[in-house]
Amino acid sequence: PSSDHESSVLPTRHNGVLKRKIIEGESGDVMEEVTKTHQAIKSLDKAISTLGMELTASKTSQTSGQGQHLKQHDSNLSIQRAFVVIGINTAFSSKKRRDSIRETWLPKGDKLKELEKEKGIVVRFMIGHSTSLGSILDKSIDEEDAEHHDFLRLDHIEGYHELSTKTRLFFSTVTSMWDAEFYVKIDDDIHLNLGKSF
Structure with a gap:
């Protein structure tokens, strides 16, 4: 029998190892997606923070030195x-x-x-x-x-x-x-x- 992972005929003693590798591979993919999502959230958080600072600066520059006008x-x-x-x-x-x-x-x-x-x-x-x-x-x-x-x-x-x-x-x-x-x-x-x- 072939030891190729895609082969449907595998010795019984390899089934547990093969299944574990497939699950670990999926788990790695999930963790990679979680990491990417976490990085995207951090990036968005930074962008929101920057926008907040820009908004505050814009409002401050509009009102400073203008009195009641x-x-x-x-x-x-x-x-x-x-x-x-x-x-x-x-x-x-x-x-x-x-x-x-x-x-x-x-x-x-x-x-x-x-x-x-x-x-x-x-x-x-x-x-x-x-x-x-x-x-x-x-x-x-x-x-x-x-x-x-x-x-x-x-x-x-x-x-x-x-x-x-x-x-x-x-x-x-x-x-x-x-x-x-x-x-x-x-x-x-x-x-x-x-x-x-x-």
Whole structure:
């Protein structure tokens, strides 16, 4: 009989050893994945910590030396006060998710404005642009925004591998537009009831 591991005919005395090697091999693979996951978590933790420091530095630089005057945004609008600014990370292909959020917990139209004005809760879908400006993807978002007025367009080219850049850009953009107690970034697969949360 062959001693090849893939052979189904092995001497009985080798079965226990072979089984142990297979299990140990799987265990090694699991431990390798655990190690990779641990390293990824540490890397994300470091990135979050860095973003937190950048956010604090940004808020400090905006308020230092300005007394009671608020800094002006690029479009000459005053920074608005808010309790919380919630950015919902979304993609061009996620219209059904956005519609689901609008149907479940995100107020629409005047109710969205009322939530901002009365409770200081600002909620926006955040999205950048396609690789070719003015494409059908950009136009569809523009049309959706004209209907719902719930988008924050970032100066960013959309791409799955650009999510950390998009997040960083979101925080730097909203801190220049709103002076809030909290800034929150969620994904468009999150469903919650704001009325019960706040």
